[in-house]
Amino acid sequence: MRKMRVGTGAPVSTMAGADRYPEHNQETAMSQQAQPHEASEPETPHLDFAGTTPYEDYVRADVLTHLQHTLSDDPGEMVFLVTTQVMELWFTVIVHEWETAAKALREDRVPVAIDALKRSVRELEALNASWRPLGQLTPAQFNSYRSALGEGSGFQSAMYRRMEFLLGEKAASMLVPHRGAPRVHAELEKALYEPSLYDEVLRLLARHGSVIPSSVLERDVSRRYEPSPEVEQAWTAVYSGDPDSEVARLGEALTDVAELVWRWRNDHLVATRRAMGAKAGTGGSAGVAWLEKRAQKNVFPELWTARSYV
Numbered sequence: 001m002r003k004m005r006v007g008t009g010a011p012v013s014t015m016a017g018a019d020r021y022p023e024h025n026q027e028t029a030m031s032q033q034a035q036p037h038e039a040s041e042p043e044t045p046h047l048d049f050a051g052t053t054p055y056e057d058y059v060r061a062d063v064l065t066h067l068q069h070t071l072s073d074d075p076g077e078m079v080f081l082v083t084t085q086v087m088e089l090w091f092t093v094i095v096h097e098w099e100t101a102a103k104a105l106r107e108d109r110v111p112v113a114i115d116a117l118k119r120s121v122r123e124l125e126a127l128n129a130s131w132r133p134l135g136q137l138t139p140a141q142f143n144s145y146r147s148a149l150g151e152g153s154g155f156q157s158a159m160y161r162r163m164e165f166l167l168g169e170k171a172a173s174m175l176v177p178h179r180g181a182p183r184v185h186a187e188l189e190k191a192l193y194e195p196s197l198y199d200e201v202l203r204l205l206a207r208h209g210s211v212i213p214s215s216v217l218e219r220d221v222s223r224r225y226e227p228s229p230e231v232e233q234a235w236t237a238v239y240s241g242d243p244d245s246e247v248a249r250l251g252e253a254l255t256d257v258a259e260l261v262w263r264w265r266n267d268h269l270v271a272t273r274r275a276m277g278a279k280a281g282t283g284g285s286a287g288v289a290w291l292e293k294r295a296q297k298n299v300f301p302e303l304w305t306a307r308s309y310v
């Protein structure tokens with residue numbers, strides 16, 4: 001594979017520079033003649049490549065920028081589609097970070113896990129900022145392309161579901177919509193039966209001496225995580241102890257994640273309330289009433305409830 005050289009500032013060979021930019025070299029020579037003491041122009045980027053550019057080979061921008069197949073003639077649909085695609089990309093990065101964190105915890109490499117979680121916090125902030133172009137949609141604007149979406153709904157986002165699975169919100173029923181897409185289904189099924197990020201956190205706490213009941217440590221990880229009083233006590237003890245300990249810092253990084261997930265859900269809820277009031281969703285739910293229930297919940301529940309006892 002060719003190495004990408006986009007804006008790296010890497011030195012360019014004299015031969016390549018002279019061959020590729022005859023005009024530039026002529027100009028440089030003239031200006032050097034006129035002002036012999038002035039520094040010569042800095043090298044400009046390469047222009048000709050045998051095939052596609054190394055940038056394209058790496059970024060696949062040609063593919064990425066030709067995936068915007070709008071379904072209506074409404075000019076406002078483009079930003080709706082692109083915002084959704086941008087969010088899918090952020091979901092993908094965040095899943096990658098949380099999988100990295102879960103693996104690091106499994107291997108007792110807590111600093112690596114904290115680094116991944118902190119990266120995901122910045123990414124969640126960027127994800128949440130991408131609500132801006134859709135945050136003030138009026139019902140009339142949304143209606144202009146809503147019917148073109150048919151039964152399509154973010155509810156059917158497999159990458160969002162993988163995020164939820166990693167947070168401990170497992171449900172086998174969420175695989176059903178993806179039966180027709182073998183790769184997506186297989187990835188989601190794998191995620192369902194793997195311990196969530198929070199399962200790995202609790203197993204690590206147990207290895208570090210916290211009292212975590214076996215009903216939690218050996219639970220069926222393909223089911224939704226249910227809060228436990230013993231886990232709440234374990235977090236209470238962590239938060240009452242050294243705030244600089246690895247587990248306390250891990251707890252705070254997870255709390256940052258949980259807060260931003262809650263914010264995404266609530267920003268989504270408000271955008272939906274503005275765009276369609278109490279109408280039913282394109283995915284078949286009651287719409288805002290259904291989303292309100294989902295947005296009330298906190299992920300990593302004991303990290304929140306333990307705070308009352310510290």
Ligand code: HEM
Pocket residue numbers: 083084087088134137152153154155156157160268271272273275276280281282283284285286287288290291294
């Ligand atoms: C303002 C525009 C939007 C409206 C009005 C809206 C509306 C809805 C509604 C009503 C639901 C409930 C399921 C249903 O019946 O369809 C839903 C779910 C969902 N939407 Fe949106 N949505 C909007 C934008 C987005 C965007 C840009 C994304 C990004 C991917 C997104 C992702 C999701 C996800 C992941 C769910 C499932 C949530 C869960 O399972 O808790 N939505 N949306």
